[in-house]
Amino acid sequence: MIELRGLTKRYGEKLAVDDLTFAVRPGIITGFLGPNGAGKSTTMRMILGLDSPTSGDVHIDGKHYDQLQEPLHHIGALLEAKGVHGGRRARDHLLCLAQSNGIPPRRVGEVLEMVGLSAVAGKRPKGFSLGMGQRLGIAAALLGDPDILMFDEPVNGLDPEGIHWIRTLMQRLASEGRTVFVSSHLMSEMALTAEHLVVIGQGKLLADTSMSAFIAENSHTYVRIRTPEPERMRDVLTAQGFRLSAGEGGAIEVEGDNAERLGELAAAERLVLHELSPQRASLEEAFMQLTAQAVEYHAHAGPEGAPQPAQPPAQPAQPAWGEEWNQRRAGGQGRTSEED
Numbered sequence: 001m002i003e004l005r006g007l008t009k010r011y012g013e014k015l016a017v018d019d020l021t022f023a024v025r026p027g028i029i030t031g032f033l034g035p036n037g038a039g040k041s042t043t044m045r046m047i048l049g050l051d052s053p054t055s056g057d058v059h060i061d062g063k064h065y066d067q068l069q070e071p072l073h074h075i076g077a078l079l080e081a082k083g084v085h086g087g088r089r090a091r092d093h094l095l096c097l098a099q100s101n102g103i104p105p106r107r108v109g110e111v112l113e114m115v116g117l118s119a120v121a122g123k124r125p126k127g128f129s130l131g132m133g134q135r136l137g138i139a140a141a142l143l144g145d146p147d148i149l150m151f152d153e154p155v156n157g158l159d160p161e162g163i164h165w166i167r168t169l170m171q172r173l174a175s176e177g178r179t180v181f182v183s184s185h186l187m188s189e190m191a192l193t194a195e196h197l198v199v200i201g202q203g204k205l206l207a208d209t210s211m212s213a214f215i216a217e218n219s220h221t222y223v224r225i226r227t228p229e230p231e232r233m234r235d236v237l238t239a240q241g242f243r244l245s246a247g248e249g250g251a252i253e254v255e256g257d258n259a260e261r262l263g264e265l266a267a268a269e270r271l272v273l274h275e276l277s278p279q280r281a282s283l284e285e286a287f288m289q290l291t292a293q294a295v296e297y298h299a300h301a302g303p304e305g306a307p308q309p310a311q312p313p314a315q316p317a318q319p320a321w322g323e324e325w326n327q328r329r330a331g332g333q334g335r336t337s338e339e340d
């Protein structure tokens with residue numbers, strides 16, 4: 001188990017990690033999500049004692065990293081795939097790590113086998129592809145047979161076969177009862193992998209929830225209606241108890257997936273329809289909505305096209321999970337240009 005309490009990191013003026021409190025539990029994959037620059041890597045570095053917190057605390061199995069005897073037996077991490085001595089043969093790199101952590105040399109052969117690098121054990125990693133580098137980094141993380149594994153953006157730059165391999169490996173590790181904590185800036189990747197989600201934006205905790213709760217709250221369905229008589233349509237729907245909001249370009253968005261019933265109602269009222277289309281907001285969209293105000297740099301549609309610093313959130317208070325997104329829907333606000 002990893003436990004963070006009020007973990008904070010400031011680099012000069014920059015508050016990279018802002019008062020994070022959450023726990024990462026064993027037996028499941030926990031996704032650590034946030035846009036670029038949200039503070040994921042900084043948090044992971046503090047968990048491993050590679051950066052010291054400005055304030056707050058982090059415990060691994062109840063201890064600080066530097067209090068762990070033989071830490072590789074407790075926690076293994078993949079931070080940077082290319083953080084390997086490129087000139088040392090893969091096997092020798094792992095042997096060195098094993099030796100300095102009291103791990104028997106035979107374990108090196110086992111982990112090379114587990115990650116599928118036995119055939120290139122005698123080769124130097126400087127000639128490795130990105131995927132092979134990731135595998136070697138994972139072999140190092142697995143050396144001490146730790147109960148906790150932490151992977152920072154492990155699928156970045158990998159081909160579909162590599163992505164599938166890492167996903168399967170993480171699922172196996174979690175099913176063995178280990179704690180698996182994996183960062184990503186892609187909701188779509190996490191949706192396929194993680195059972196629990198921790199979301200941060202600009203260093204702040206935005207959500208700590210199960211994936212099933214996230215899906216239940218954010219897989220939002222609605223029916224979009226366009227009609228030349230929107231006011232009459234709204235009156236008819238409101239009288240029938242439907243929940244409405246205003247969509248783009250004068251469309252009406254009706255909560256739920258009752259397209260057939262809506263079509264019948266329109267016909268009964270002799271209302272002309274130009275559109276009647278069921279919609280489902282994707283998890284990726286929900287994630288983007290949640291983190292929109294916490295993205296460090298937005299692509300800017302201005303004439304310069306240069307990235308602009310994001311505006312501070314209008315309401316600095318931490319939003320409840322999915323609240324902002326639901327409020328926008330309920331309040332009928334369209335997307336702002338800042339989010340685009």
Ligand SMILES: Nc1ncnc2c1ncn2[C@@H]1O[C@H](COP(=O)(O)OP(=O)(O)OP(=O)(O)O)[C@@H](O)[C@H]1O
Nearest residue numbers: 011014016034035036037038039040041042043185
């Ligand atoms: N050593 C440092 N000195 C100054 N600022 C830093 C340092 N390390 C990180 N930062 C800043 O802290 C913020 C968080 O960075 P971090 O790398 O932790 O984010 P991240 O969520 O891992 O992003 P990414 O998905 O792009 O890897 C960023 O604004 C970054 O520029």
